């Protein structure tokens with residue numbers, strides 16, 4: 001989860017400034033909406049326009065996806081963790097994320113029937129979900145949505161999840177990634193159980209499928225031992241689109257080998273560009289071209305008809321943040337408690353733990369803010385979980401996004417929707433037309449599958465290739 005940080009508004013631009021990019025056609029970007037109902041900020045559920053009970057109302061998910069589809073978002077993405085927290089409930093109750101949320105694949109199956117074009121992405125953890133189950137769920141969603149499914153490959157990053165699966169704590173960070181590499185291979189092998197034209201449905205000759213086009217999955221590895229096959233025809237996309245968000249070295253290696261969409265980190269254009277170049281530079285050794293992977297930079301954006309209106313909206317959001325909950329989130333990512341410290345004094349450097357086992361990049365950002373000598377309140381409020389935070393009028397927002405892409409810091413954006421549906425509706429209504437005018441956002445759908453819309457190739461069946 002993320003929060004609006006105390007970074008000034010509009011970030012990086014002199015108020016009212018224009019970049020002079022008027023009418024310039026730049027590259028078309030990929031857009032994803034990160035949906036964590038009722039909004040991906042600590043105070044979202046308290047927003048006057050938010051219905052906090054929408055979290056279990058599937059009709060509202062459908063409407064949000066339709067809204068994102070009207071704005072030509074490529075992807076509607078639901079984050080997930082297979083857990084709820086079990087301690088510090090008085091703080092979590094101020095900011096109840098992942099305390100009351102629907103299982104994402106189930107939701108997306110319903111959303112698929114209410115939409116036609118937008119991609120449908122969800123998280124499933126390789127640390128806890130068996131490869132067979134992952135392959136089966138996402139193959140089903142790909143069939144249900146006629147080729148719009150995407151799997152976000154995560155290793156999970158909290159011990160609450162581990163305890164739901166009989167483990168006292170998460171396995172060590174790098175070992176989780178070794179497991180994820182193997183899990184990915186098994187999952188993709190399951191998707192290739194059947195060749196594309198295996199099911200012939202020949203009634204006359206009583207041949208339902210061609211047995212020569214079935215390939216058994218026979219794998220004996222460090223973490224998984226399986227012998228079998230997927231009882232579902234090959235997914236329309238061959239494989240659902242592979243998403244990854246790891247920012248550590250093993251995370252980037254997994255992404256460089258397997259991912260087609262990566263949720264990039266970096267709260268400044270320089271940091272995002274460094275991430276982008278580093279990640280794309282790792283692909284060659286896996287025989288992949290940089291264009292086979294789209295980096296979507298994390299983005300929090302508040303747009304208003306005027307800059308003043310955007311600032312007003314942002315100030316309202318800031319006023320709703322319970323500081324105790326904000327510190328709770330910081331402590332979670334720093335993997336230590338800071339609750340004994342005074343709010344308005346610098347955090348002592350010796351309170352930074354020696355190493356992290358959860359999210360390495362978020363840990364590094366929190367540690368960095370503490371090293372700047374900021375007070376606990378300032379650290380908590382400025383912590384963005386490595387996303388760019390911006391607010392402004394439609395032209396300022398479009399300038400910011402265009403500049404980011406033109407400087408080679410990303411292929412598009414993962415918009416963390418701060419409150420639902422208002423923050424998304426504002427973006428679709430106000431920013432999208434300006435981005436379309438510049439040629440950055442499509443004005444019509446070009447393909448029928450998510451792969452086609454993102455310009456990604458359909459993978460050949462690995463058994464047939466060989």
Ligand SMILES: Cc1cc2nc3c(=O)[nH]c(=O)nc-3n(C[C@H](O)[C@H](O)[C@H](O)COP(=O)(O)O)c2cc1C
Pocket residue numbers: 034078079080081123152153154155156157173244245246247248249250251252263264298358359360361362414
């Ligand atoms: C946009 C975005 C969405 C994410 N969604 C999830 C999620 O749904 N579930 C999860 O466990 N982790 C999620 N993560 C966390 C990452 O998968 C990963 O654990 C994190 O970036 C730390 O990886 P690292 O240790 O390789 O840096 C997300 C990260 C980003 C940036």
